[in-house]
Amino acid sequence: MNLEEKSVGGSQSHPPEPVKVPSAPDGGALAWLHVFFGHMVFFNTLGMTNSYGVFEQYYTETLGHSPSNVAWIGGIQFFLLFGTGVVSGRATDAGYFRDHFFGIFLTQAVCFGLGSGLVFTPGISVTSSYFKHRRTLAMGIVAAGGATGGMVYPAVTSTLLSNSHVGFGGTMRVLGLIMLVTHIPSVIGYRPYVPPHPAPLIDWSAFREKSFLFFTASMSFTFWGLYMAFFYLGTFAREKIALTGSLNLVIVLNGVGVIGRMVPNLIAHRFIGTNNMNIFCNIVCFVCIYCWMAVRNAPGLYVWTVIYGIFAGAAQALFPTMATHQTTDPQKVGTRTGMVFTVVSFFCLTAPAIEGVLIEIDGNQYTGAQAFAGTSVALGVVFLVLNHDLTYHLPGHIFTICLRLYSRCDGEEYICLDLYGRATIPKDLGDSAPGGCKKCRQDTVDLFTPYIDHYPVGKRIIPPLMFLNGSNILAGCWLYMLAFARADYCSPSYLSSTISIPENGVIESISASTVTNYTYSSSQSIDFCNVTVTYTHPGWNDTIHITLWLPPRSNWNGRFQGTGGGGWAGDSGVGPLAEGVASGYSTAETDTGHDPDLTTSTSWYLTAEGKLNIPLFEDYASIAYNDLAVVGKLLSKKYYGKEPVYSYWNGCSTGGRQGLVLAQNYPTAFNGIYAGSPAINFPQLSVAVYWPQFAMNSLNHYPPSCVLDYFTDAVTAACDDLDGVKDGVIAALPLCHFDAYTLVNRTVICNGTSITITEQDAEIVYKSWQGARRPDGSFLWYGVNPGSNLNVDTGTTCTGSVTNCTGSPFPIGPDWIQHWVLDDPDFDIMSMTWSQYSEIFAKSVSEYESIIGSNNPDLSAFKNAGGKIVHWHGSADYLIPTGGSINYYRRVLAIDPNVADFYRFFLAPGVGHCGGGNGAVPTNPFEAVVSWVENNTVPVVLPASNANSTRNLCLYPLVSVYNGGDTSLASSFSCQPHW
Known part of the structure; x- marks a missing residue:
């Protein structure tokens, strides 16, 4: 039987008898038991959904998905949670709640979002049917379930996901068990107070009511932005301020929501009205979201989380309370509530993905997404303000009207104040007047009057804030955006907060400046942030400089590149830096603590005491390159708001030796290493x-x-x-x-x-x-x-x-x-x-x-870390004999016969030192490493060319054999064991 058939109840020849609606008990054991049931519904639905930030972080970290892709999972959860309301709410009004609740509960084990949606709206409408005067208080307690669930589920989820013995599947089973146990009382005891009645699936008359339209628009825009923190706070904390305990923030965000869901409901109930409280809380929310742009450290983020969590919790709790007030007919509560939730669900569906895309296109900065979220909530405030009766715009108007009604109510027994603070004279109340209505001629009104939120009659009251018109709010939004969006990320003060140096290194100074239109080539100029970090290792008497060039956020490819030097020089000047930036890499080099003279160590080989400067030599040998990796990645993460997805080493000669020593001594420093003509076996060489x-x-x-x-x-x-x-x-x-x-x-x-x-x-x-x-x-x-x-x-x-x-x-x-x-x-x-x-x-x-020595053949740690090496050497190298590379590769092969799985060595016939000569030079060996690491494109051969021909360099010990045809084309050759 469908909903429409059940609504008309059989014969259609006679209109249905009006259904007598009993008065809500407004208390008693059964009513408050349903408040507990509703609390547990929120605990398992909104509480779990509010915990999605834990899953967002897990999916982006563990599975490597982008925030915008992962956000669709949470968005669809919210969409189904709210979007099924038009069906589940109407079904509740029609009497379907009891018959299918257990089936709905089983369904949520299969599809959480759908199951939650089928439970969520009925849980609101059924609980609210037991209350009239105390509905605001009751619904505040119900909504607090979203906060308690938001504390429990993140803690349980994170703890179990981090346990290798439990894993993802085990975690999901435990969460399902928690839901099963906590839902059992609701399954057994939930009963709607209002009897079934005939009604259409959608109450079309609602769309002719200004207050319903404004309220629906307000909540749609509000929830378009409100949930950003619940999705992205954890990743923001981890990426922007390197906070390792980001899970605690998610728990705090949900935990303080208990206060936000209870206290504002109580204040609204007793003093200023639900709508006014909602306006106030949402204003605080959108201001907080804009202030989020300025948060730069962990203490500030915790303070922000507490404030935002309280008021965002209030906004969430006041939403269902106000939704149940969108009709005075108790038989339409489920229908109207479901209609509002369904419209809001479409905004909740798209919000996380939009925010994720904004984060990605802004170079993993959160400013754009924060501006979007803040502006959305601000628009929600505009519509909440418009939801007031437009005759009560300015301070004092409500006081005037209330006083006038008070003086004119001689012929009436009572005066009442409704949800929006409007004074009314009800008809025929007699002695059954609700607590929110007081007899005329009384000087005071009881401050604790459930359901009918009111202001004290005969006293000056708080205005409904209509003076905050839409244009002022939007102007304020843009002022906040301009204030925070222009933060100077290319500055020492901003970048220095997250740098740490290995080996107890101490930073002496940091410089940072923006460079524009730097000439990289005759046809290309680049912009970048030029950062220099000067540091020392205490007791070593060294002063090392790391130079890092950071391309604009919009140009960054998400990767970090370290570049090597030549001869005695730790770096190769600005050329490799510019080339890296032009390709989208954040690129760094180090002078290893001494001047860049390629050919002599005269200026630095002795200490001030005339002894060999072994600490500085150790910097040059290996230590400074790991420092570069650590500092370069930390600064990239700070500048872009996201840790580099991949890190690569790019070097030839001394740079090639540096790359191989990194694989040997610091196996996790880089994902991929390009080592050309490496100066390994340095003491022998x-x-x-x-x-x-x-x-x-x-x-x-x-x-x-x-x-x-x-x-x-x-x-x-x-x-x-x-x-x-x-x-x-x-x-x-x-x-x-x-x-x-x-x-x-x-x-x-x-x-x-x-x-x-x-x-x-x-x-x-x-x-x-x-x-x-x-x-x-x-x-x-x-x-x-x-x-x-x-x-x-x-x-x-x-x-x-x-x-x-x-x-x-x-x-x-x-x-x-x-x-x-x-x-x-x-x-x-x-x-x-x-x-x-x-x-x-x-x-x-x-x-x-x-x-x-740089010739340790045991690369097992680098292999286990998933690293990849491409190493090539020209057979006509006039400075570093090819025999050293061949000897090293053979020694690695002797330890690991499967060396080609992660390390590939190629000889380049006729090529000199790092290039030149009559032979074919590798065209882009560095990109071969990148493709191998990221796409698992194994470099079977290494494409090479010279002025007259192309060749494919063969994996050692294979050799290139001519098969016939044009000798200038690589296709005429194949790799064989011998000539």
């Missing part, structure tokens, strides 16, 4: 880089660069086509067995001078390719590969003639040996013997391997 110079010093022979180039050209010509392709690149290095001594006695023309290649020339080239050796010929370290530029490690400088040359070493070699290994800047490195060289090599490794 820094001595080995001087090996060619030592060879020349030993022979006292320094070939000019043109001779060295002749050897490079010769070996390239001999070994170029071993891979089947003539492209000026030695790709098949293992097959290249070129003998440098075959070039002895060849003639080379250098700047017009004819030079004959000698055995000494060949020996120097041979030793450069061979790498450092002990006096007995045993291996110390790798040399550069044949085909590499020999004019760096084996560099010479000629004066006047190509036959008058001296050694020109790469500066880090002698700097390392004299300063760090020997602590003797006056050591005569030119006269060093082979035995001394071997001893220096051994001392370098023994003293510094643990500090800066």
Whole structure:
């Protein structure tokens, strides 16, 4: 049977008999028992829904969904909670409440929102039917259930979700059990006081009543913004002020609502009327929401939560109370209440998603969403004000009317004041006048008169605030928005509040300034917040600077990027910073505590006492990079209001070593690491880089660069086509067995001078390719590969003639040996013997391997953290021999045969140090890391190119084999185990 059929009750030939409505008992055990039932309905419906902030935080943190997507879950809960009211409210009036309550209860276990909606509105209308004069008080107690439930459910939910033995499924079962137990009394005892009666599903006459329309519009706008805090307070606390106990805020927000649901109802009931109290509470609410924009710390947020929780709780409690007053006919209470709730439900459906989208498009700032919520509640106030009788606009008018009625009521027995403070003279009350009506000629009116809220007759009363017209309220909204929306986030005072430095670091200063129209390239300029953090580690006598460039919120891609340095420099200048910002990253670099000279440590290798500056060296070796990661992510979170979703390292050479040492020593610092041509095995490398110079010093022979180039050209010509392709690149290095001594006695023309290649020339080239050796010929370290530029490690400088040359070493070699290994800047490195060289090599490794070796092959912690590494090295690297990278990767592989699951190494044939050379250079290895981390796009090959061709770099130890076709296209090659 449908609702309409039950309403007409069978025959339609005769109009139905009017249903006699009994007077509400307005008290007694059964009536107050129904108040308890209603309280538990609110406990399980609105209390649970008000707790959605816990789920919002859980879904965004654990499942990684965006706030706008997750918000639809809570929005639909509210939509179904309120939206089913038009059906459930009408069904209650028609007598369906008792028959289907238990079925409705079972339904809510399947679909909480729908089940709650089918229980919520009937719970209001049934409870209110037992009261008339005390309805406001009773409904305040009922509404307090939303607060008690809002305390219990967040605490239980958070506790259980954090317990790995319970999990999400177990949590839901426990919550369902709580609802089952607490609903049993209501299921057994709930009975509507008003008998069933015929009526349409919708009372269309309500839409012709100004007060009903204004009230419905008011509540729609109010609840469009009111619930933002219940959804987003937890995430705001965690993201904006790094508050770890954000759950407590949700409990406090709901807990103080007990006060808000009880005390304002009582005050409204006894003194100023429900509508006036609602106006006052909603004004406080929208002002609070705008003030929320200015909250910057945990104590302030707790104070704000208490104030807002009280008045938001009052607004929620007064809503159903006023909804039941939208008709004087008790038989229409359920219908009218359900109609209001249904309209409001559509606003509740969209509000969380709109606010979530506003947060996202504002770079995870909450200002836009807060402005939306505050303005919505303000509009609700406008319609509440309009809901007053327009004849009572200004202070004193109600007093005048009441006094006039008081003096003219000689022929009437009673004078009454209604919900809105309007004085009326009722007819035929006799001795059955309600408590809100008093006999004429009485000087006072009882202040405690349930149901009919009133003002004392014959005394000056509080006006209904109609002077707060809509234009003034909206103007105030925009003033609040302008006051708080322009907060200077790019300022030291704002950014400094959340920074902490590892290793007990202490901040010395922070600078921050907005930079606009910075020229990044000829066709692009960028804007950013330029932040510099200066700090020290107490007792280390270091002063380190971290520079962070933050793109505008609208341009931020949600990621943080750390960039590396080169040589002795911890950073690479502003270029990588600008490139990162142009790509949407918040980007940081560190000077590691010393000047940015690439080639010498003279200015900082000693302390003020003349001792080796080991603490500062440790900063350079590893510590400063973790500091950068911590500070960069904290500042990004503070500036954008949200922690970076992903963090990446981007570096080559020293930067590549920095990336690998982060994976080894700080496995959770970055999600992905790009390491190009890394200067790992630093103690070995820094001595080995001087090996060619030592060879020349030993022979006292320094070939000019043109001779060295002749050897490079010769070996390239001999070994170029071993891979089947003539492209000026030695790709098949293992097959290249070129003998440098075959070039002895060849003639080379250098700047017009004819030079004959000698055995000494060949020996120097041979030793450069061979790498450092002990006096007995045993291996110390790798040399550069044949085909590499020999004019760096084996560099010479000629004066006047190509036959008058001296050694020109790469500066880090002698700097390392004299300063760090020997602590003797006056050591005569030119006269060093082979035995001394071997001893220096051994001392370098023994003293510094643990500090800066950067070659720990155990990456299990980084792997377990979900990290990914892309590492490539050019086979023609003239500064850092490829052998070091190959050796390291093989050692990692020996520990973990599945290393390719998280760490991929690629050789780039013919490519020099971090680029250059005749080979194909990786086009965007950094983006390969990003795609691997975020999309699980495993880099099977690494796309590369040069001016004339494209290639796919193969995962080591695979090699690129020519299959036929155009040799300039990568598609003509495939990765195979061997040539």
